[in-house]
Amino acid sequence: MAVTIKEIAKKAGVSRSTVARALNDHPKISLATKQKVHQIAQELGYVPNYIAQSLSNNRTQTIGVVIAQVTDPFNWNVIEGIDLAAHNQGYSVLVATARNDRQREFEIIETFHRRRVDGIIVSSSHMGSYHSQVLQKIDIPVILINEPEPEGVFRSVSINDMASVQQGLNYLIDIGHQRIVYVGSANRPKSNARRYKAYRGTLRVVGLPVHDEIIAEAGQSDIETGRAAAKRVINTQATAVLCYNDRVALGLNAALREKGIAIPDAISIMGFDDIDEATYAVPRLTTIRQPQMQLGEYAVTMLLEMLEGHEVSNLILPCELVVRDSTQAPARQET
Amino acid sequence: MAVTIKEIAKKAGVSRSTVARALNDHPKISLATKQKVHQIAQELGYVPNYIAQSLSNNRTQTIGVVIAQVTDPFNWNVIEGIDLAAHNQGYSVLVATARNDRQREFEIIETFHRRRVDGIIVSSSHMGSYHSQVLQKIDIPVILINEPEPEGVFRSVSINDMASVQQGLNYLIDIGHQRIVYVGSANRPKSNARRYKAYRGTLRVVGLPVHDEIIAEAGQSDIETGRAAAKRVINTQATAVLCYNDRVALGLNAALREKGIAIPDAISIMGFDDIDEATYAVPRLTTIRQPQMQLGEYAVTMLLEMLEGHEVSNLILPCELVVRDSTQAPARQET
DNA sequence: GTTTTTAGTGCAACCGGTTGCATTATTTGT
DNA sequence: ACAAATAATGCAACCGGTTGCACTAAAAAC
Numbered sequence: 001m002a003v004t005i006k007e008i009a010k011k012a013g014v015s016r017s018t019v020a021r022a023l024n025d026h027p028k029i030s031l032a033t034k035q036k037v038h039q040i041a042q043e044l045g046y047v048p049n050y051i052a053q054s055l056s057n058n059r060t061q062t063i064g065v066v067i068a069q070v071t072d073p074f075n076w077n078v079i080e081g082i083d084l085a086a087h088n089q090g091y092s093v094l095v096a097t098a099r100n101d102r103q104r105e106f107e108i109i110e111t112f113h114r115r116r117v118d119g120i121i122v123s124s125s126h127m128g129s130y131h132s133q134v135l136q137k138i139d140i141p142v143i144l145i146n147e148p149e150p151e152g153v154f155r156s157v158s159i160n161d162m163a164s165v166q167q168g169l170n171y172l173i174d175i176g177h178q179r180i181v182y183v184g185s186a187n188r189p190k191s192n193a194r195r196y197k198a199y200r201g202t203l204r205v206v207g208l209p210v211h212d213e214i215i216a217e218a219g220q221s222d223i224e225t226g227r228a229a230a231k232r233v234i235n236t237q238a239t240a241v242l243c244y245n246d247r248v249a250l251g252l253n254a255a256l257r258e259k260g261i262a263i264p265d266a267i268s269i270m271g272f273d274d275i276d277e278a279t280y281a282v283p284r285l286t287t288i289r290q291p292q293m294q295l296g297e298y299a300v301t302m303l304l305e306m307l308e309g310h311e312v313s314n315l316i317l318p319c320e321l322v323v324r325d326s327t328q329a330p331a332r333q334e335t
Numbered sequence: 336m337a338v339t340i341k342e343i344a345k346k347a348g349v350s351r352s353t354v355a356r357a358l359n360d361h362p363k364i365s366l367a368t369k370q371k372v373h374q375i376a377q378e379l380g381y382v383p384n385y386i387a388q389s390l391s392n393n394r395t396q397t398i399g400v401v402i403a404q405v406t407d408p409f410n411w412n413v414i415e416g417i418d419l420a421a422h423n424q425g426y427s428v429l430v431a432t433a434r435n436d437r438q439r440e441f442e443i444i445e446t447f448h449r450r451r452v453d454g455i456i457v458s459s460s461h462m463g464s465y466h467s468q469v470l471q472k473i474d475i476p477v478i479l480i481n482e483p484e485p486e487g488v489f490r491s492v493s494i495n496d497m498a499s500v501q502q503g504l505n506y507l508i509d510i511g512h513q514r515i516v517y518v519g520s521a522n523r524p525k526s527n528a529r530r531y532k533a534y535r536g537t538l539r540v541v542g543l544p545v546h547d548e549i550i551a552e553a554g555q556s557d558i559e560t561g562r563a564a565a566k567r568v569i570n571t572q573a574t575a576v577l578c579y580n581d582r583v584a585l586g587l588n589a590a591l592r593e594k595g596i597a598i599p600d601a602i603s604i605m606g607f608d609d610i611d612e613a614t615y616a617v618p619r620l621t622t623i624r625q626p627q628m629q630l631g632e633y634a635v636t637m638l639l640e641m642l643e644g645h646e647v648s649n650l651i652l653p654c655e656l657v658v659r660d661s662t663q664a665p666a667r668q669e670t
Numbered sequence: 671g672t673t674t675t676t677a678g679t680g681c682a683a684c685c686g687g688t689t690g691c692a693t694t695a696t697t698t699g700t
Numbered sequence: 701a702c703a704a705a706t707a708a709t710g711c712a713a714c715c716g717g718t719t720g721c722a723c724t725a726a727a728a729a730c
Contacts, residue, residue: 001474002451004686015710020688030708045472050449051389052686056715058336060386070415071611073408080405083432087439092446095430097418104422111427114385137380139336223615247615254615276406280558280582280589282617339716350680355718365678387716391685 003044011040023048054116063303064094064112064120066105068188071221073275074245074292078123078145081296089304091118100187109134119303121145123296124188141306143299146191148314155306157298157315159290161191164319165198168242168270168288171321173206175329177240177268181211183229183252185222185244192244195272199242211236226251230259239267239330246271246278246287253281253326268327283325291317338381346375358383389451398638399429399447399455401440403523406556408610409580409627413458413480416631424639426453435522444469454638456480458631459523476641478634481526483649490641492633492650494625496526499654500533503577503605503623506656508541510664512575512603516546518564518587520557520579527579530607534577546571561586565594574602574665581606581613581622588616588661603662618660626652 009019014033022029022037054060063086067075079095086093094117096108112120120135123145135142136153144156172180182199184192196213203210214236216228226248233241233252243249249271253263263269263283271278274289298315305312344354349368357364357372389395398421402410414430421428429452431443447455455470458480470477471488479491507515517534519527531548538545549571551563561583568576568587578584584606588598598604598618606613609624633650640647 002686006686016687017689017711018709020686021709024688028708033708047445047448047473049451049686051386051395051451052715053688054386054715055390055686055717056688058715070411070418076405076408076411079430080432083405083430087431087442092429092431092450094427095414095418096422096428097415107422110382113382115427116384116386138382221611223611227615250612250615254617254619257617276556276558277585277612280562280585282589282592284589337716341716351717352681352719353679355716356679359718363678368678384716387685388718389685390687390716391718393685 002049003041003046004049005046008037008040008044008046011044012037058116060116060118061091062094062115062117063091063300064096064108064115064117066096066098066108066112066120066122068098068100068124070097072124072247073277074273074290075123077275077292078296078299081293082121082300083296084293085297085300089300091300091304106134109138113138113140118307119143121296121299121303122147123299141303143303143306145295145299148316150314155302155312155314157295157302157317159295159319160316161194162198162201164272164288164290165195165242166202167319167321168272169199169202171323172240172242172268172270172327173208175327177330178208179211179236179238180208180240180242181233181236181238182213183226183233183241183243183248184213184215185225185248186215186217187222187225195244211238222247223251226253227255230255233267234259234261240270240327241267242270242272244272246273246275246285249285249287249326250277250281253283253285264326264328265331268330270327274322278322278324281326286324286327287322289320289322291319337384338376338379339384340381343372343375343379343381346379347372393451395451395453396426397429397450397452398426398635399431399443399450399452401443401447401455401457402430402432403435403459405432407459407582408612409608409625410458412610412627413631413634416628417456417635418631419628420632420635424635426635426639441469444473448473448475453642454478456631456634456638457482458634476638478638478641480630480634483651485649490637490647490649492630492637492652494630494654495651496529497533497536499607499623499625500530500577501537502654502656503607504534504537506658507575507577507603507605507662508543510662512665513543514546514571514573515543515575515577516568516571516573517548518561518568518576518578518583519548519550520560520583521550521552522557522560530579546573557582558586561588562590565590568602569594569596575605575662576602577605577607579607581608581610581620584620584622584661585612585616588618588620599661599663600666603665605662609657613657613659616661621659621662622657624655624657626654 005016005019009016019037022034083093098105119141121143142154144154146158148156148158182196184196200210214229214232216225229252249269253269271285271287274287278285278287302312340351340354344351354372357369418428433440454476456478477489479489481493483491483493517531519531535545549564549567551560564587584604588604606620606622609622613620613622629652637647
């Protein structure tokens with residue numbers, strides 16, 4: 001159906017190889033021939049077949065991206081970054097969502113392998129490193145996003161949970177909070193564990209009371225988790241809450257307000273991520289901002305580096321505290 | 336590098352074609368041979384090369400998806416649906432975002448063409464039908480999502496804006512609202528026009544006053560648009576607002592609340608889409624629910640039908656009114 | 671005991687490109 | 701005017717599969 005190099009060759013009266021070289025601007029082809037070939041290609045509406053090219057180049061110019069859940073705004077921004085960087089480098093992006101289904105993850109990796117993607121990016125999968133078993137066997141470069149493995153087989157680009165949490169908590173402490181609790185999420189056990197650990201560490205150093213992590217089992221989604229945590233948060237009589245991420249924070253916020261608790265007057269809420277929704281929540285959410293798009297962009301950059309045969313090392317990007325309206329100094333009783 | 340059919344052939348002492356047929360469970364191959372081949376393939380860790388298969392089959396088992404903006408939760412649910420259906424049928428999904436950049440759209444289509452995707456799904460592109468110029472030339476099945484073109488070249492799956500808006504407005508009218516305004520968005524002129532038209536039509540029929548559409552030019556994003564529309568909404572003294580979509584509604588909600596206006600006590604707000612965020616906004620948003628995942632799923636189903644050579648006709652899915660807390664009967668002064 | 675089927679396998683061409691090497695025509699050097 | 705260098709193109713193999721057809725050997729038919 002589609003126009004091939006062969007047809008151009010016939011019409012131009014040259015060989016297939018000459019056409020191929022002309023189209024690729026090979027130096028040894030005469031200008032006259034090049035022009036003729038290009039013109040004929042144009043006329044015939046020739047569109048090069050990447051499949052054929054891939055087969056002989058052994059390169060597909062394709063990146064496979066695995067994400068756990070699509071419904072996480074965090075991932076969108078990461079993908080936006082991936083798409084941006086990949087597109088600019090002539091790569092296309094194959095996206096597949098695992099839906100927290102282990103079987104499905106295997107299938108995805110298998111499919112990527114069969115399609116001979118040049119590299120794989122795994123973003124925010126709660127399954128993290130057990131990928132190793134499958135991924136390690138196949139000889140495809142892999143970048144993990146937010147799954148730092150200092151000793152691991154895979155390179156990763158991530159944020160520093162420890163430092164970021166510290167920064168957020170220090171702000172809360174500075175404005176006078178002393179009873180601060182942490183609301184976690186069961187969706188991504190590993191990064192949640194890192195943040196909770198950072199929470200404990202930070203408070204302990206300054207001598208403030210450390211509460212048990214609050215994880216409401218209710219939630220499939222982080223929002224539900226946040227909502228379901230409301231009661232226990234109230235019971236702690238905390239004046240401030242640090243949440244695993246913005247969605248937990250927003251869910252919590254909604255639930256507390258529905259119970260008639262004023263935010264931030266009675267309780268300050270701090271999120272993590274800075275997803276778009278943080279901006280138009282009521283009140284606008286104070287949060288620790290992850291450079292989401294950059295995570296995606298750098299993941300691609302690193303992948304391409306690896307494809308060039310270079311060694312790359314893990315990358316850690318800084319977070320930034322964004323103070324909005326969901327936090328304020330505690331009521332005076334604490335002072 | 337990777338194991339090929341040839342190596343299996345050598346080890347099994349048969350020809351390449353026999354291996355190929357054995358792996359594809361061809362009926363004419365003896366059971367003994369099949370077993371031997373499969374076992375050797377297993378041992379060698381053979382992973383079939385889809386690229387090579389695509390080349391000879393002239394089928395890539397790949398669907399290209401173009402979306403306008405990644406930051407729209409609506410699109411992600413659609414993609415979730417697409418991914419789900421595609422994966423189940425053995426297709427993979429190539430995603431590319433156009434970022435409302437016309438040039439980029441062309442590049443995406445071109446890339447998809449080069450990669451010989453089997454079909455293309457265009458979701459919520461504000462550019463809609465001018466795709467035609469490019470898309471029509473290439474001989475690839477296309478499905479448009481929410482871009483109904485009764486007379487058009489392309490098949491589409493979409494919702495019925497007219498009926499849905501009517502349903503939403505009727506509810507507001509039933510509970511007593513008489514001054515209802517419409518806040519639009521500039522991001523997707525066509526569907527916005529449809530909804531505004533439906534708004535006018537509905538109110539006119541029941542004899543209620545029709546206000547000019549309110550579109551704040553400020554916004555890149557729908558959220559900003561909603562925020563920026565707040566002042567003008569107040570000036571109209573409306574008791575209820577129908578918004579183009581949930582993000583506009585949430586932006587408006589945030590802005591109004593910041594100005595001290597109680598929602599829904601002073602003004603009822605109704606969105607459109609039912610994105611996840613609608614559930615955990617404060618107050619939880621009343622909205623007209625689009626079957627987002629289904630839009631994606633049906634798009635794939637239709638595409639595959641077309642690939643089978645069948646004719647398909649446009650599909651229109653019903654929306655559903657979801658009443659939550661952002662709407663209530665107006666204060667008595669109106670009664 | 672031939673002849674006809676049938677089952678199982680191999681040959682070789684094809685999908686649409688790329689590329690090392692040989693070949694021919696044209697310049698350049700002396 | 702002839703050898704050597706250079707420029708431009710073609711040949712053919714290759715990437716890793718698929719598939720129509722020919723072929724061989726064994727089973728069935730007569």
